[in-house]
Amino acid sequence: MRIREITSTKPEVISHVYWKEKVAFQVHVDINDFWVVFGVEDGSFTYNIGPHEGTASFGDLVFCPPGVAFQREMVHPSSFHVFLLRWVHEENGVLVTEDNIPAGKVTVLDLHRLTSTYTYLRKWTELHTDASTALRHHFVTDVWMQVVDEWQSDSRTHSGEDFIVQKAIDYMLEHAASSFNLKRLAMELGLTQVQFTRRFKRTTGMAPLDYLTSLRLQKVQKLLLDSDLTLQQIAGLCGFENEFYLSRVFKKRMRITPSHYRKLHRL
Numbered sequence: 565m566r567i568r569e570i571t572s573t574k575p576e577v578i579s580h581v582y583w584k585e586k587v588a589f590q591v592h593v594d595i596n597d598f599w600v601v602f603g604v605e606d607g608s609f610t611y612n613i614g615p616h617e618g619t620a621s622f623g624d625l626v627f628c629p630p631g632v633a634f635q636r637e638m639v640h641p642s643s644f645h646v647f648l649l650r651w652v653h654e655e656n657g658v659l660v661t662e663d664n665i666p667a668g669k670v671t672v673l674d675l676h677r678l679t680s681t682y683t684y685l686r687k688w689t690e691l692h693t694d695a696s697t698a699l700r701h702h703f704v705t706d707v708w709m710q711v712v713d714e715w716q717s718d719s720r721t722h723s724g725e726d727f728i729v730q731k732a733i734d735y736m737l738e739h740a741a742s743s744f745n746l747k748r749l750a751m752e753l754g755l756t757q758v759q760f761t762r763r764f765k766r767t768t769g770m771a772p773l774d775y776l777t778s779l780r781l782q783k784v785q786k787l788l789l790d791s792d793l794t795l796q797q798i799a800g801l802c803g804f805e806n807e808f809y810l811s812r813v814f815k816k817r818m819r820i821t822p823s824h825y826r827k828l829h830r831l
Contacts, residue, residue, distance in 0.1 A: 572653055573651050573652070573653065573665075574651070574652055574653075574705055574708065575599075575647070575649040575650075575651060575652075575701075575704055575705060575708050576649060576650050576651070576652050576701070577647060577648070577649060577697075577700055577701050577704050578598050578648040578649060578650060579647070579648045580645065580646070580647050580648075580685070580689060580700050580704070581645070581646045581689070582643075582644075582645050582646075582685070582686055582689045583642070583643065583644055583645075583646065584643045584790075585607070585641050585642070585643055586607075586638070586641060586642055586643070586644070587638065587641045588638050589609070589636055589637065589638055592635060592636060592637060593633055593634070593635045594633070594634050595631060595632065595633050595634070596628070596630060596631075596634070596648065597630050597631070598630050598648040598649060598650055599627065599628065599629060599630060599648070599649040599650065599651070599665065600627075600628040600634055600646065600647070600648060600649075601625055601626065601627050601628075601645075601646070601647040601649060602620065602625070602626040602636075602644050602645070602646055603624075603625050603644060603645040603646075603647070603682065603707065604620050604621055604622055604623070604624050604625075604626075604642060604643075604644045605622060605642075605643040605644055605645070605679075605682055605782070605786070606621075606622050606642060606643050606737075606782065606783065606786070607621070607622075607638075607639070607640040607641050607642025607643060607644075607737075608620060608621040608639040608640045608642060608734070608737060609636050609637060609638045609639055609640075609642055610636065610637045610639060611626050611634070611635065611636045611668075611669070612633075612635040612636075613626070613627075613628045613629075613632060613633070613634055613635070613667055613668055614632055614633075614667065615668075616667055616668025616669065617668075618668070618669055618730075619639060619730070619734065620669055621733065621734070621737050622675070622737065622779060622782060623671055623672050623673075623675055623678065624669050624670070624671050624672075625669070625670045625671075625672065625707070625711065626668065626669050627665065627666050627667050627668060627669075627670065628667065629665070629667050632667070640737070640738070643786075645682065645685060645689075647704060649704070651665060666711075670711055670715070671768070672707075672710055672711065672714065673714050673768065673769040673770065674710060674714070675770075675775075675778040675779075675782065676778065676781075676817060676818070677710060678707065678710065679778075679781075679782050679785060681703050681706050681707055681710075683785065683789070683829055684699070684703050685700065685703050685704070686789075687829065688700050688703075714769075726763065726767045728753050728754075728755070728763065729763060729764050729767040729768065731753065732749060732753060732760070732764060732772070733768075733775070735749060736772075736775065736776050736779055737779065740776060740779040740780050740783065740802075740803055741780070741783065741801055741802055741803050742803060743803060746760075746772050746773060746776070749772075760772065776803075777813065777817070778817075780802045780803045780804065781802075781813070781814060781817055781818070783801070783802045784798055784802050784804075784810065784814060784822070785825070787801065787802070788822055788825055788826040788829075789826065789829055794807070795807040795810060795811065795822055795823070798810070798822075810822070
C-alpha cells in the first residue's frame with residue numbers, strides 16, 4: 565500500500581466523535597456512506613476491512629472506505645477518535661476520486677506531534693461553533709498531512725509487515741506503566757538487543773526506548789488533563805521512577821513542564 569501524489573487532496577470532516585476508555589464495541593460490523601477513520605490514543609482493537617486485517621493501537625489510523633464492511637473487536641479498553649470524512653481538492657473544494665486514499669492501517673511515526681494534535685481535537689470535540697468546526701478541520705488535516713509526509717519520505721516499512729516488532733509493540737502497550745527490561749524482551753523474541761533495536765527502528769522509525777517513552781508520556785498527558793493526580797502519583801502510574809525524572813523527560817520531549825502543560829491545555 566503506497567500513497568501516491570495526493571498532497572492536494574484534503575479531508576473534509578463530516579463528523580468527529582471521541583470515545584474514552586471504551587470497553588467494547590456495541591456495533592461489531594458497520595458499513596458507512598463516508599470514509600471512516602479511527603485514530604487510536606490508547607488500548608487496542610482488531611479490525612477487518614476487506615483484505616486488510618490486524619490490530620490497531622496507539623499511533624495507528626484505521627481507514628475504511630465507504631460501502632465496505634468495517635469489522636472490529638476490542639482487545640484492551642481503548643480511547644480513540646472516530647472521523648467521518650470525504651475528500652476534496654484543496655484548491656477548488658471539488659470532491660475527488662478516492663483511489664489514492666489508503667484502506668486499512670497506517671502507523672504514524674511522529675507520536676509527539678500526533679499526541680499534541682489529539683489533545684487539541686479532544687479540546688474542541690464537544691463544541692459546535694463555527695470556530696470549533698474550523699479548528700477540528702484544521703487538526704484533522706494536520707493528521708492527514710503527517711501521514712502524507714511520512715509515507716512520501718519512503719523511510720520505513722509498514723509496521724504491520726513485521727510481526728515480531730508488532731508483538732513487541734503489543735507487549736509495550738500492555739506493560740508500559742511498569743518497569744521492564746528491553747534486553748529481556750529482545751531475548752524472549754529470539755533476538756539480541758542489537759538485532760532487536762535495528763529491526764524495531766527499521767520498522768517504526770524509532771528506537772525501542774524512545775517508543776516506550778512516547779507511550780508513557782502519552783499516558784502522562786492524558787492524566788494531566790483528565791485527573792487531579794499529583795505528578796508523583798502520575799509518575800508511579802506511568803512507569804517513571806519519580807516525579808523529578810518524569811518532569812525532566814517531559815520537559816525535554818515536550819518543551820514544556822508538566823504543570824505548565826496542565827494549566828495551558830486543561831479546560
